[in-house]
Amino acid sequence: MKKLVLVLVIVCHLSMAAQTKEEKSNPKPIPVPKSFVTNHKGVFGGKTISYKATAKETFLKSEKGDSVATIWSVAYTQDGITHSAQRPVTFVFNGGPGSASVWLHMGLFGPKIVKIDSDAKKDDGAAPYDLQTNEHGLLDLTDLVFIDPVGTGYSRVVGKGKEKDFWGLKEDAASVAQFIRLWITENQRWFSPKYIAGESYGTTRAAAVGKALEGGGQNMALNGLILISQALDYDGSTSIHNNITSYVTYLPSMAATAWYHKKAGQGKDLEDFLEECRKFTYNVYTPALYKGNLLTHEEKNSIAEKMSYFIGLDKDYILRSDLRILMHRFQKQLLADKGLSIGRLDGRFMGDEADKLSEGPHLGDASSYQISSAYTAALNHYFASALKVDMDRPYLTSNDKIGSKWRWRTVPDGSYWEPAPVNVSRALGETMRRNTEMRVLVASGYFDLITPFFDAEYTFSRNGIVKERVTMTYYEAGHMMYVHEPDLIKLSKDIRDFLTVK
Structure with a gap:
């Protein structure tokens, strides 16, 4: 009897092992990409703008041509433009790693934004929330494309793709750069002025993407970066024992x-x-x-x-x-x-x-925790009611699994690498020196206690960055300074000025 039990256990174990191996070898299904197109009109910069909203999935492919992931994006493009080469386009994302673009979408750049207590005195409470037209939006100046990196929003791995191919400093930058090239090509916008706006880790990504876009046999030069609550050198934004730089910054x-x-x-x-x-x-x-x-x-x-x-x-x-x-x-x-x-x-x-x-x-x-419920509810409500988005899965405003699996290593496996704080500031300096037209706007909140304003000053005074093409701006709020109404207005104006510099 004991032998029979042992045989059954072994058979069961082998069966489970085979099943696990089969699951690993079988690629994830490749769904039909979804797209939702709606038409809108709004007043931005004192001008009435008719625009199209395109919320869709875009396939990313491997070097072998296999579909390996989908990127979810929402693009707002002005109607009736006959000379699109003169129309700028700005790609927008948040940080994390593991955050979707909900914060910049529903807080600063989107046609509709959610309102919370500007003075940080009250919690956002429970529904309903206050979704308003963004009177300070920028659609009169630039088209906007909000990007959710793989694993956030509705973006996900498909087919033979693996999470490790996207969840890392260099891997993430490569995938976002691939998406930007695809979007530019599909929409025939190679001659358009191109900007990237990122927040927090999104600024780390922005600098890395700027460098990635220079390679790959399709050199794409950016006109500018908008870095909101910059995090280019993690020495200055990591408050831990024995990190002297952080005590200073x-x-x-x-x-x-x-x-x-x-x-x-x-x-x-x-x-x-x-x-x-x-x-x-x-x-x-x-x-x-x-x-x-x-x-x-x-x-x-x-x-x-x-x-x-x-x-x-x-x-x-x-x-x-x-x-x-x-x-x-x-x-x-x-x-x-x-x-x-x-x-x-x-x-x-x-x-x-x-x-x-x-x-x-x-x-x-x-x-x-005093604002996140409002942002999550506002985005889901807005997607369903205004953009007519109907997906078969929840929109992940953040994905905690990504951070614990994130690959910070900057060299290939097998190469010697001694861990050190992330620093993409020198890459930014080198990109600015190769691309002599690229400018940078750095927006910092005085009360930001995670990416301090003094760290921005410390970082941008070093690392080969061309200071003559950097604009530093400051706000009496924190990391997401736009939750403070006066600074939403000021930041929008500062970005407007940045985009219109001749």
């Missing part, structure tokens, strides 16, 4: 946030206060960090006093932190007297957490 953002919450800089203009903090950071704080324990007791005490003046934390706490304040601790400490934690994406937001003594916020990011 985050300090002015802590000062700005402390000013906002009336914990520092009272009676001073924000920009004047931050200029004072910049000088302290470069001239005093940075050398002190490198001296470390070579500092005297008096020097440490003096620096802690000045840091307390700038970032609103108790001097003794700063000394116990060895003059090194990690961002998640700052989020918890700044408003500890009120029992509140501040947001990471946007330090204006506040969360009331049950555990008042945790190392950092334990509910998550208040500036994310």
Whole structure:
């Protein structure tokens, strides 16, 4: 009897192994790509624009010609254009990795945008939400193409494609570059001025895509990049122990946030206060960090006093932190007297957490969970009601599986590679030097505590970037500065000015 059981177990195991092998070898089905075309009219830049919205799947193919993935995009193109060579087109995506383009689509660039509390005082609550016409949209100046990378939105792997072929720094850039070339070719837009707008990791992607578009036997030169909350060099946006660069780059953002919450800089203009903090950071704080324990007791005490003046934390706490304040601790400490934690994406937001003594916020990011429901609902409602999209699966505004599987390695397997922080800023500098017409707009929020504004300044003053063709703009909000109504207006105007520079 025992032998029979053992035989059955072995047979069952072999059968399951064969089934698993078969599942791995069998490619995923290749569906018929779906497309939804609708016609619209709206007022943008004071002009009435008739435009076509095309929401569709586009196949990406391997070098062998096999369909391996579909990219979901929504394109808004002006009707009645006889000279399309003069009409710019802007490709738009968000970051993550693992985020769909919902944020820039429904928050800044799209014809319709969702409204949330501009002053970051109220949660977005529950439905219904406020979807409005985007009075500050740019369709009078440029066509817009929103891209969802593979694994986000409705984009997915098909056929013989594998997730690992798309979920990585270089792999992702290659797939987005392939899509852009396909869209440009299909729509006969090779002569059109071309821009990319990315947010957060989307700026990492934008720089990588700009470089990828130079190769592949189809050199495509971009006219410009719009980098919203840039993340080109991860040294400056990774707040962890022993990363001296991050202590430097985050300090002015802590000062700005402390000013906002009336914990520092009272009676001073924000920009004047931050200029004072910049000088302290470069001239005093940075050398002190490198001296470390070579500092005297008096020097440490003096620096802690000045840091307390700038970032609103108790001097003794700063000394116990060895003059090194990690961002998640700052989020918890700044408003500890009120029992509140501040947001990471946007330090204006506040969360009331049950555990008042945790190392950092334990509910998550208040500036994310207080707005995400509105954005998700708005996009799904808008797709169904206005664009007549009818798909057989949910639209993934974010995909948590991607981050854990993301390949940061920049060299092929088998090549020696010592892990280091991601840095595409030098690639951007090299692209700008090969493409002498390409310009860059960098938009930074003062209260962004994940990609700090001072990191943008630090990054763009290095790495061979051509500073004469870079425009730096600033906003009194956070990572998604457009959720703040005054900065939505300002950012839209800044992008408008950038697109119309002669």
